[in-house]
Amino acid sequence: MTASKNAGLVLPLEMVYAGDVAIAGGKGASLGEMLNNLRGAGVRVPGGFVITTNAYRHFIENAGIKGEIEMLLSQIKVNDIKALEQAGEKIRSTIKNARFPSDLRSEILDHYDEMAKLHGNGLSVAVRSSATTEDLSESSFAGQHESFLNIRDKDDLLNSVKRCFASLFTDRAISYRGDRGFNHFDAALAVVVQIMVRSDMGSSGVMFTLDTESGFENAVFITSTFGLGESIVQGAVNPDEYYVFKPTLEKGYRSIISKKLGTKHVKTVFSAYQTKTEPLQESERSQHSLTDDDILQLAKWAVIIERHYGKHMDIEWAKDGITGELFIVQARPETVHSAKKRQHSFETYRLKEQGKVIVTGKAVGSKIGQGEVNVIPDMEDMPKFRKGQVLVTEMTDPDWEPIMKIASAIVTNRGGRTAHAAIVSRELGIPCVIGTENATDVLKSEKHATVCCADGEEGKVYSGLLKYEVETIRAESIPKTKTKIMMNVGIPEKAFSYSMIPNDGVGLAREEFIINSCIGIHPLALLEFSRFEARAKSEPEAAKVIEDIKKRTAGYKNKADFFVDRLAQGIAVIAAAFYPKDVILRFSDFKSNEYANLIGGSLYEPKESNPMIGWRGASRYYDKTFMEAFRLECLAIKKAREEMGLMNIKPMVPFCRTPEEGRRVIRTMKELGLEQGKNGLEVYVMCEVPSNVIEADEFAKIFDGFSIGSNDLTQLSLGLDRDSELVSHLYDERSQTVKRLVKSLLETAKKYKRKVGICGQAPSDFPEFAQFLVENGIDSISLNADTVIKTRLMIAETEKRLGIS
Numbered sequence: 001m002t003a004s005k006n007a008g009l010v011l012p013l014e015m016v017y018a019g020d021v022a023i024a025g026g027k028g029a030s031l032g033e034m035l036n037n038l039r040g041a042g043v044r045v046p047g048g049f050v051i052t053t054n055a056y057r058h059f060i061e062n063a064g065i066k067g068e069i070e071m072l073l074s075q076i077k078v079n080d081i082k083a084l085e086q087a088g089e090k091i092r093s094t095i096k097n098a099r100f101p102s103d104l105r106s107e108i109l110d111h112y113d114e115m116a117k118l119h120g121n122g123l124s125v126a127v128r129s130s131a132t133t134e135d136l137s138e139s140s141f142a143g144q145h146e147s148f149l150n151i152r153d154k155d156d157l158l159n160s161v162k163r164c165f166a167s168l169f170t171d172r173a174i175s176y177r178g179d180r181g182f183n184h185f186d187a188a189l190a191v192v193v194q195i196m197v198r199s200d201m202g203s204s205g206v207m208f209t210l211d212t213e214s215g216f217e218n219a220v221f222i223t224s225t226f227g228l229g230e231s232i233v234q235g236a237v238n239p240d241e242y243y244v245f246k247p248t249l250e251k252g253y254r255s256i257i258s259k260k261l262g263t264k265h266v267k268t269v270f271s272a273y274q275t276k277t278e279p280l281q282e283s284e285r286s287q288h289s290l291t292d293d294d295i296l297q298l299a300k301w302a303v304i305i306e307r308h309y310g311k312h313m314d315i316e317w318a319k320d321g322i323t324g325e326l327f328i329v330q331a332r333p334e335t336v337h338s339a340k341k342r343q344h345s346f347e348t349y350r351l352k353e354q355g356k357v358i359v360t361g362k363a364v365g366s367k368i369g370q371g372e373v374n375v376i377p378d379m380e381d382m383p384k385f386r387k388g389q390v391l392v393t394e395m396t397d398p399d400w401e402p403i404m405k406i407a408s409a410i411v412t413n414r415g416g417r418t419a420h421a422a423i424v425s426r427e428l429g430i431p432c433v434i435g436t437e438n439a440t441d442v443l444k445s446e447k448h449a450t451v452c453c454a455d456g457e458e459g460k461v462y463s464g465l466l467k468y469e470v471e472t473i474r475a476e477s478i479p480k481t482k483t484k485i486m487m488n489v490g491i492p493e494k495a496f497s498y499s500m501i502p503n504d505g506v507g508l509a510r511e512e513f514i515i516n517s518c519i520g521i522h523p524l525a526l527l528e529f530s531r532f533e534a535r536a537k538s539e540p541e542a543a544k545v546i547e548d549i550k551k552r553t554a555g556y557k558n559k560a561d562f563f564v565d566r567l568a569q570g571i572a573v574i575a576a577a578f579y580p581k582d583v584i585l586r587f588s589d590f591k592s593n594e595y596a597n598l599i600g601g602s603l604y605e606p607k608e609s610n611p612m613i614g615w616r617g618a619s620r621y622y623d624k625t626f627m628e629a630f631r632l633e634c635l636a637i638k639k640a641r642e643e644m645g646l647m648n649i650k651p652m653v654p655f656c657r658t659p660e661e662g663r664r665v666i667r668t669m670k671e672l673g674l675e676q677g678k679n680g681l682e683v684y685v686m687c688e689v690p691s692n693v694i695e696a697d698e699f700a701k702i703f704d705g706f707s708i709g710s711n712d713l714t715q716l717s718l719g720l721d722r723d724s725e726l727v728s729h730l731y732d733e734r735s736q737t738v739k740r741l742v743k744s745l746l747e748t749a750k751k752y753k754r755k756v757g758i759c760g761q762a763p764s765d766f767p768e769f770a771q772f773l774v775e776n777g778i779d780s781i782s783l784n785a786d787t788v789i790k791t792r793l794m795i796a797e798t799e800k801r802l803g804i805s
Contacts, residue, residue: 009055010107013048013192018309023052025130025190030331034305041304044327048125048194049111053132055104056165056189063098066185069169073184076174088171095166100158108161108193109154115195124196125151126329127160129167131189145173145189149228150196150270157193164191197329200269201321203289204229205239207298208334209246209306209313216496216577217312219257220244220299224289227267229316230275238262240289244299245576248645255644256295257572258492259565261288261555286554294319297326305331348471348790349454355462358446359411361436363459364422365786368468369409369431370450373443376403390451392443396421397597401517404428409451411439411461414725426784427491427513433459435725457765478502478789479796482804483773484780486582487788488759491517492570495577498785502792505581505648506574507707507782508759511588511633514570515598519563521549523629525600526559532600545600552599560632567636568644575646582648584684584707584757584782587633589654591616612721617655617686622668634672642679652684652707657691659698666702676704687756688712693741693748700752706745707782708758714738733762734769746776755779763791771798 016024016032024032028050035045060066072087072094116123129145146167148160167173168189177184197204205224210217223232223239231237243258264285266277290298298317305328306313316330349368374389376382379400385391387406395414396404404410404424410432412421425432431453433439439461443449450462484504489495490513525532525545532549535542553562575583591611596602608614615623621630640646651674656662662685666676669683676683685692685699688709692699699706710733715722717737720730732738742758749756757780763770764787773781774795783791799805 008107009052009058009104010111011050011052012111013045013050013194016050021132023054023190024050025053025132025188025192026332027128027130027330028190028192029130031192031194031329034308034328034331038304038308043301043304044325046126046195046197046327046329048115048192050130051104051108051161051191051193053188053190055107056168056191058101058104059098059162059165060095062101062104063095065094065098068094070185073174084171084174088169088174091169092166095169096159096162098162100162105158108158112154112157112193115193119195123152124198125157126192126194126196127151127157127164128192128194129164129189130192131168131173132187145170149275150200161191161193165189194329197318197327198320198322199318200228200275202319202324203227203321204316204318205232205289207302207315207317209302209315210334211243211496214496214500216499218246218576218579219496220246220249220302222290222295222298222302223262225262225264225267226280226284226289227269228275229268229318231266231268231277237264237266239264242290242295243573243576244295245572245579245644245646246299246303247579248576249296249299250303251645253643253645254292254296255299255576256292256569257576257640257644257646258569259288259295261286264289288555290319294326301326301328309333348473349452350469350471351450351452351454352467352469355450355464355466357460358449358463359433359436359439359442359461361411361433361439361459361461362422363453363455363457364425364432364434365429365453365784366790367429367431367786368450368452368454369407370465371408371448373446373449375440375444377440390449392439394440396424397594404430409433409449411436411443411449411451413437413439415723426786427489427494429494429786431459433461435728436461473789478792481792481795481799483778483795483799484757485788485792485795486584486757486759486780486782487578488782488784489574489577490514492573493517494785495574499577501785501788503578503581503788504780506578506583506585507757507780508652509571509574509583509585511567511571511586512590512594514567515588515590518566518570519552520599521552521563522595522598522601522604523560523563523632524604524626525549525598526553526563527628527632529559541603545603548599563632564635564639567633568639571636571649572640572644572646575640575649576644578648579646580648582650583646584650584652584759585637586652586654586686587617587621587630589617610721612723613716618653618657618661618665619655621653622661622664627668627672630668631672634669634674638673641681647680650682650684650704652686653703654686654709655688655712656685656699657689659695659702662699662702686712687745688716690717690741693745696745696748697752700749700754703754705755705757706749708742708745708756710738710742710758710762713741714762717741734766739772742773743776746778750777757782767791767794770795774798774804775802 013032013035018033021029069091072091076083076087126149128147151157203226207222211219222242225237225239232239239262241260245255245257249255268275268277312334314332314334318329319326372389375392382403385403388408390409391407392411395412412434415434431451448465450466452460486505486507487503488508489506490510532542532546553559556562592605592608592615593611596605620626641649653665682704684705685703686709687706714733720727759782763781764783
C-alpha cells in the first residue's frame with residue numbers, strides 16, 4: 001500500500017508506507033511503514049506527520065530560488081573543496097531566507113495543532129530530515145542531513161523545517177551525491193515531525209540485526225548510552241554493548257549472551273533548543289544504561305522489524321526517561337555486510353621472494369606476518385608495544401594477552417608447541433615462531449622482520465619485509481567428511497568469525513581462557529570479598545586485591561555474581577556462534593601457578609614443585625577448599641544452558657585420574673545444580689592420563705564421551721615434562737606408546753558406545769597422526785581455526801582411500 005505521488009503537502013504518518021520513499025523520503029517511509037504494520041506486534045513508533053517532497057518542491061518553486069540553486073551548483077568543480085563550501089553556504093542561506101508559501105505554512109501548523117490537542121500545550125517535537133536518497137539498501141545517506149530536537153513553538157517549527165530543506169545541500173550531501181552519480185534535483189527532501197521521546201532523561205542508541213564486525217547473522221547487537229543518541233553517533237562516548245541470540249530469544253529464553261559496560265563519561269542533553277554534553281556522575285558510569293528487560297524488548301522488536309523487511313536492519317531507538325517507554329525512531333537497511341557476498345574461504349600463505357633467515361624455531365599456525373620489530377624483555381615494557389608490530393620476547397603468560405592480540409606476529413626464545421604463546425597465537429590466528437633460544441638478542445638490531453610459519457614444522461624469521469601471496473580456497477570446494485572436524489575455541493571475541501569456517505562444532509572450549517580474558521580475578525577472592533575488606537587495613541597485599549576487584553566489578557554488589565555473569569556470557573557467545581552444533585566446554589584447568597597469577601590468586605594457591613601433575617582439574621572440584629569456586633562455574637553453565645537456551649553446551653572434566661574421582665565430580669555437579677541427564681545434559685571426560693585408557697571401561701560407565709588430550713597424554717605416558725627444553729626432543733605424539741593408548745581407548749569406547757574426539761595439537765601438526773586416527777575410527781578431530789580446512793582436505797583424502805563414507 002502506498003500514498004499517491006499527487007498526495008498533498010502534509011500527510012499523517014498513518015497514511016505513509018514503505019513504498020512512499022518518493023514522497024516521504026527514506027526515514028518517513030520506514031517510520032510510517034512500522035507505525036502502520038508493526039503496532040500489532042507491539043513495536044512502538046512515535047506518532048507525527050510528514051511534510052512531503054511535494055511540499056519541498058512547492059517551497060523551492062514558489063520562492064523562485066530553483067534557478068539560483070542550479071547556477072550555484074554548476075560552479076562546483078570536482079574535488080574543489082573551497083568552491084563546494086562557498087556554493088553550499090550560499091544555497092543553504094538562500095533556502096533559509098526564503099518565505100514559506102502561505103498554504104504550506106497553514107497546513108503544517110494545522111497538523112501541529114492536532115498533535116497539540118492530543119499531547120497538551122507542553123508539546124515537544126523532533127523535526128527530522130528525510131531525503132529520497134537516504135536509507136536505501138544499496139547506499140546510505142544517513143547522517144548527511146539535519147534534524148532538530150525538542151522544538152516547542154510554531155516559529156521554531158517552521159524555521160526548523162526550512163533548515164531541514166537547506167540541509168539537502170550540506171557540503172557532505174552535495175559531495176556524497178556527486179561521488180555516487182545522483183542528480184541534485186532528482187533528490188528531494190521530506191521532513192518528519194514526531195512527538196519528542198525524552199531520551200535526554202533516559203537512554204538511546206543503535207542496534208543491528210547482525211554482528212557489525214563479522215557479519216554473524218544470528219545476533220542482535222545493541223549499543224546504548226544515557227541521554228540523546230548524538231553522543232554515540234559523534235563518538236563522544238564508548239557506549240554499553242549488548243548481544244542477544246536470536247534463535248533462542250524466539251523460543252522464549254532470556255538470551256542476552258554478552259553485556260559490556262562502556263566508558264560513558266558524558267551524556268548529551270537539551271539546552272534550550274540545542275543540545276549540550278555534560279559529565280556523567282560516577283554512579284551512572286558504573287551502571288548499565290538499559291535493564292535486561294529493555295535489552296530483550298529491543299531485541300524482540302529488532303527481529304520483528306528484520307522479518308518484516310526481509311533484510312538485515314540498522315535501527316535507532318530511544319527510551320523516554322519520563323514514561324520509561326521504549327520507541328523505535330528509525331530503521332533502515334544495513335548496508336555494509338548486506339552489500340558483501342559471504343566469503344567462506346581458506347587461505348594458504350606463500351613467500352614470493354627469498355631473504356636472509358635471522359633465526360628459526362618451531363612454527364605455530366601456517367600464516368605469514370610482518371612488521372616493525374619490538375623486543376619486549378618483560379611486562380614493564382608492554383606499554384611500548386604498538387599495534388601491527390612483531391612481538392619478540394623470552395616467553396609469554398596470560399598477562400601478555402593484551403599485546404599479543406594486536407601483534408602481527410610473535411617470536412619467543414623459549415617454549416614448545418603447547419606453551420602459552422603457541423596456544424594463544426593459534427587462537428588469535430597470528431603466526432608465531434617459538435623456542436628460538438636467542439631471538440631477543442638477534443632481533444634487537446633488526447628494524448623490520450617477516451615471520452613465516454607457512455613451510456611446515458620449522459618457523460623462520462627473515463630480515464626485512466618480504467613479499468608474499470595468499471591463495472584462497474572457496475568453501476564450496478571443501479568436501480564433507482564422515483569424521484567430524486570441530487574447532488578449539490577459547491576467546492569469545494573470535495567465536496563469531498570462527499563459526500563461518502566450515503566446521504562440525506566445538507571440540508574444546510577452554511574455560512580458563514574465558515576467565516583470563518573476561519574476569520581476571522581468582523574466584524575465591526570474589527567469594528571472600530568482605531573478608532578481604534576487613535584484612536585490607538592491615539595487609540597491603542589484601543588492600544591491593546580489594547582495589548583491583550572494585551575496579552573490575554563496578555556495578556556488582558555481590559562480587560561472585562560478576563564471575564558467574566562474565567563466565568556465562570563468555571561461554572554463551574561461543575555456544576551461540578556454533579549453535580545448534582555441540583560445544584564441548586572444558587571446566588577450568590588452571591594449574592596452581594596459573595591460578596596464582598589471577599588477582600588475589602597468590603593468597604589462595606599452594607606453591608607446588610610440579611604444578612603440571614599437581615592440584616589441577618577434577619581434584620579441585622570436589623575439594624572443600626575449592627568447591628565453592630567450582631560452584632560458580634556450574635552456575636555459569638546452568639545460566640548459559642537454561643536461561644539463555646544454549647542446550648548445545650556439553651561440559652567436560654579435565655585431568656580426572658580415577659573412576660572414583662569421576663563419580664565424585666558428577667555427584668558434586670549434581671549438588672551444585674548441574675545434573676547429568678537433566679535437560680539432556682551430557683558430561684564428557686578428558687583422556688589425558690594413562691589411567692583413563694587402562695580403565696576406559698569404568699570411565700565409560702560414568703561419562704557420556706571422551707576427548708583425547710594428546711599433549712598431556714604424551715607427556716604422562718612418556719614420563720617427561722612437556723615444558724622442559726632438556727627433554728623436548730623425546731616429546732612426540734606419534735610414538736608407538738601414545739598410538740597404542742589411543743587405539744586401545746577407541747576400541748573400548750566403541751564397545752560401550754561412547755563417542756571419542758581428540759582436541760590436542762597432534763592432528764594439526766602431523767597429517768600422518770590424523771590419518772592414524774581416522775583409520776582407527778575416531779568420531780571427531782578438534783583443531784585450531786588456522787588448520788581446520790587444511791586438515792579437512794587431508795581427512796577427506798584419507799576417508800576416500802579407506803572407502804569410508
